[in-house]
Amino acid sequence: MIGCNCEVCTSGDKKDNRLRSSILVQSATTTLVVDAGPDFRYQMLRNKVKYLDAVIFTHPHKDHMAGLDDVKAYNFLHKKPMNIYADSLTEEALRRDFYYAFTDTKYPGIPELNLNTITLEPFLVGDIPITPVLVWHLKMPVLGFRFGKFTYITDANKIDDTEKDKIRGSEVLALNALRKTKHISHFTLDEAIGIVEELRIPVAYFTHISHQLGQHALVESELPDGMHLAYDGLELEFK
Ligand SMILES: [Zn+2]
Numbered sequence: 001m002i003g004c005n006c007e008v009c010t011s012g013d014k015k016d017n018r019l020r021s022s023i024l025v026q027s028a029t030t031t032l033v034v035d036a037g038p039d040f041r042y043q044m045l046r047n048k049v050k051y052l053d054a055v056i057f058t059h060p061h062k063d064h065m066a067g068l069d070d071v072k073a074y075n076f077l078h079k080k081p082m083n084i085y086a087d088s089l090t091e092e093a094l095r096r097d098f099y100y101a102f103t104d105t106k107y108p109g110i111p112e113l114n115l116n117t118i119t120l121e122p123f124l125v126g127d128i129p130i131t132p133v134l135v136w137h138l139k140m141p142v143l144g145f146r147f148g149k150f151t152y153i154t155d156a157n158k159i160d161d162t163e164k165d166k167i168r169g170s171e172v173l174a175l176n177a178l179r180k181t182k183h184i185s186h187f188t189l190d191e192a193i194g195i196v197e198e199l200r201i202p203v204a205y206f207t208h209i210s211h212q213l214g215q216h217a218l219v220e221s222e223l224p225d226g227m228h229l230a231y232d233g234l235e236l237e238f239k
Pocket residue numbers: 059061137155
């Protein structure tokens with residue numbers, strides 16, 4: 001947190017040093033990221049991501065989409081527009097916030113985007129099958145995504161029963177857990193633990209963590225078996 005001197009913000013443990021929430025999903029032939037927040041450029045630099053096929057958006061909040069402009073580096077590298085996947089609500093925000101990428105008069109240096117509107121229907125990016133999962137962020141619909149054995153959900157504080165069925169059977173769930181005290185639009189740590197237990201997911205990683213949650217090592221040691229705090233640079237492999 002800018003300007004904060006709390007024990008998390010001043011911690012020497014790298015796992016306490018977090019950028020905005022995002023994941024990169026990679027198969028043998030396809031690489032995509034979920035969300036492109038303000039840290040997107042640095043995340044791509046830090047992880048030396050040289051090829052990117054697509055950006056998939058969860059919802060139109062700035063901490064998840066503000067970095068989209070920087071896909072222009074991939075336009076330059078791959079000599080083609082970037083494939084963007086967003087539902088109609090997020091598409092509307094993208095067209096508003098990045099209006100200059102959607103005008104008829106193109107000029108050099110603006111991102112080239114190939115916008116695909118998604119719904120709750122499963123879709124395919126390259127060879128990666130994706131099933132959207134609708135979750136609620138107070139009153140805003142947000143998309144989680146299931147990639148085979150792995151489901152990624154961020155910015156939720158409520159999940160309808162019908163959508164929970166789409167998550168059941170996942171081997172690993174990444175789920176948002178902001179802090180221990182109640183929040184209007186994010187699951188607390190206890191609420192997130194409750195969802196993992198209810199859906200009987202064997203392994204869970206909590207993400208979209210606030211500095212208010214406490215130090216990584218301390219909170220990690222308090223979690224039930226199979227549950228962990230996610231951290232920047234965490235990699236998971238699925239066979
Ligand atoms: Zn949000």
